[in-house]
Amino acid sequence: MLRAWLDYHRATLAWKCEGLSDDQLREAAVPPSTLTLLGLVRHLAEVERWWFRVVFAREPDVEIFPSDGAGDGEWRHLDIANVAADFAAWGKECDAARAIEAAAASLDDTGRWASDSNPDQPLEPSLRWILTHMIEEYARHNGHVDLLRERIDGQTGD
């Protein structure tokens, strides 16, 4: 059930981005917010990577869109972004996440996450928590996506 809800929201994001030009995907359509559809796709690629590959599967933390002193890379330099490559990167992270989740023995299995502010007391979220959090994280961003898309070309619905 959790898997189905997460895939529903992944599919919703993909559908909401369909039929738009690269410029429309880059448009910050709800100012003063700087969020864009492309930025959200790149953000969710990083979110997928973080929770499934880094926290749960304990892979090294290597950003897809490298950050620098000025902030998170996924939100920046969208004007020179390769839109097709970014969507492919998101799709690849979704596939990797599905494979990791499918290989897990139980929803009670835990990942590991030592935050910068509290490195000595790592958190150990269960796969159940990660999936539930991913659903609500995607759903909230899809709320942003709803209003961005409506502003870009009037399309609504889910």
Place this chain on the structure above:
Amino acid sequence: MTSELVWPSHDAPEREMLVAFVEFHRATLLQKCEGLTDAQLRQRSVPPSSMSLIGLVRHCTEVERNWFQRVLQRQQIDGIYYSDDDPDGEFDNVETANVEEDFAIFRETCAESRRATNAAESLDVTGVRRGKDVSLRWILTHVIEEYARHNGHADFLRECIDGRTGN
């Protein structure tokens, strides 16, 4: 009107965790409404969308009533804000809304949802939606994603009213 956000514990058992995520989003919606005038709460600040923050609160009241009273508890109840003749009344009729009363109804409805949830023996208890059984587990998960999506709407509505972001 204060609402405290508590991030759901990473290692809670399933039922406790689902309830904690629902509570997180109920509190988030109230927090997004804090410190605004009635006129700001009624503002349709992301046109052409007809949504407003008070419209979302009224809609989430109907969502709570639907899933916890109509579906889980199998009660025959009518909408508070909408009808067959006025299907989107919770969003459409905000100009004449009694804001204070709408928040009171929202809180009361959330309390009723908590009672309905607590009364269920397990997450496998079923209600009925359109003739089909749905478990409390499914209902709670759906309510989390529905609230979260509306809180995404609330994020933008609030930012366009006074610039406030974050939770």
